[in-house]
Amino acid sequence: MTTALITGSTAGIGAAFARRLAAQGHNLVLVARDTKRLGEQATELHDRHGIEAEVLAADLATEEGIAAVEQRLGDRTHPVDLLVNNAGFGNKGRYLEVSMADELTMLKVHIEAVLRLTSAATESMRSRGRGGVINVASVAAFVPRGTYGASKAWVVQFTQGAARDLAGSGVRLMALCPGFVRTEFHQRAGMGTDNIPGWMWLDADKLVAAALADLARGKTVSIPDPRYKALMGVVKLTPRGLLGGVSSRTGRKYGPQ
Numbered sequence: 001m002t003t004a005l006i007t008g009s010t011a012g013i014g015a016a017f018a019r020r021l022a023a024q025g026h027n028l029v030l031v032a033r034d035t036k037r038l039g040e041q042a043t044e045l046h047d048r049h050g051i052e053a054e055v056l057a058a059d060l061a062t063e064e065g066i067a068a069v070e071q072r073l074g075d076r077t078h079p080v081d082l083l084v085n086n087a088g089f090g091n092k093g094r095y096l097e098v099s100m101a102d103e104l105t106m107l108k109v110h111i112e113a114v115l116r117l118t119s120a121a122t123e124s125m126r127s128r129g130r131g132g133v134i135n136v137a138s139v140a141a142f143v144p145r146g147t148y149g150a151s152k153a154w155v156v157q158f159t160q161g162a163a164r165d166l167a168g169s170g171v172r173l174m175a176l177c178p179g180f181v182r183t184e185f186h187q188r189a190g191m192g193t194d195n196i197p198g199w200m201w202l203d204a205d206k207l208v209a210a211a212l213a214d215l216a217r218g219k220t221v222s223i224p225d226p227r228y229k230a231l232m233g234v235v236k237l238t239p240r241g242l243l244g245g246v247s248s249r250t251g252r253k254y255g256p257q
């Protein structure tokens with residue numbers, strides 16, 4: 001039996017990873033901040049699928065939180081075979097409307113935590129000659145979209161580079177780039193979603209199934225939906241100035257708190 005560690009496992013895309021991997025018989029290490037929710041999720045997945053679900057409460061915006069998960073990933077007596085770096089969030093407001101503290105928290109969770117957890121996991125995986133890492137980025141990585149898009153662009157570049165450096169080691173790395181997914185993300189960020197057309201919304205369970213299939217195929221970047229694959233094709237051909245205008249408006253309507 002293999003073990004997967006999922007950050008941000010209690011909601012949205014992370015919860016969809018947890019459901020699917022548990023259904024496939026993987027043991028899980030569930031990471032998020034809300035201890036009560038983690039406990040309930042672990043019990044539910046254990047009861048439904050008969051797997052072992054371990055709970056690790058950690059805030060990845062803090063040094064202690066990152067260190068605790070690093071330590072778990074480095075535990076060679078209980079190896080982790082698949083790491084899903086999924087925890088993330090949006091900030092309410094455009095550039096200069098977001099406080100510097102919030103911008104830096106985003107960099108800590110989206111970049112520092114992803115770098116450190118990927119490194120802790122892959123060191124151990126490389127010594128065993130097998131393992132996988134999925135770093136959840138976004139299609140926002142490919143368009144100008146504030147600190148959020150910039151941090152996700154880092155995730156894509158970093159993951160592709162690390163995947164190349166570890167080629168032949170038995171360790172696979174893949175950046176997952178979803179479009180809009182119905183989760184708690186937009187509500188938590190205080191973002192209105194009325195101006196996002198219905199066809200742009202993805203289902204978290206289908207997204208995760210496609211992502212795991214892409215990892216098995218050896219892809220290093222996954223855009224797991226034909227609509228977004230086509231859209232990203234158009235993005236590549238669109239002038240950056242025009243792209244910045246459209247991207248900065250779409251899905252960034254900030255509703256009342």
Ligand SMILES: NC(=O)c1ccc[n+]([C@@H]2O[C@H](COP(=O)([O-])OP(=O)(O)OC[C@H]3O[C@@H](n4cnc5c(N)ncnc54)[C@H](OP(=O)(O)O)[C@@H]3O)[C@@H](O)[C@H]2O)c1
Binds near residue numbers: 037089138139179
């Ligand atoms: N939804 C979308 O449209 C969309 C599109 C593209 C990419 N993404 C990316 O997908 C990932 C998952 O997003 P989602 O939409 O599933 O969000 P979500 O529904 O809001 O879930 C976020 C999860 O992350 C955890 N989390 C948040 N901050 C954390 C922290 N500081 N430390 C540890 N855990 C933390 C939350 O639990 P606690 O609050 O208990 O910690 C929760 O389990 C993110 O990286 C996001 O950027 C989302």
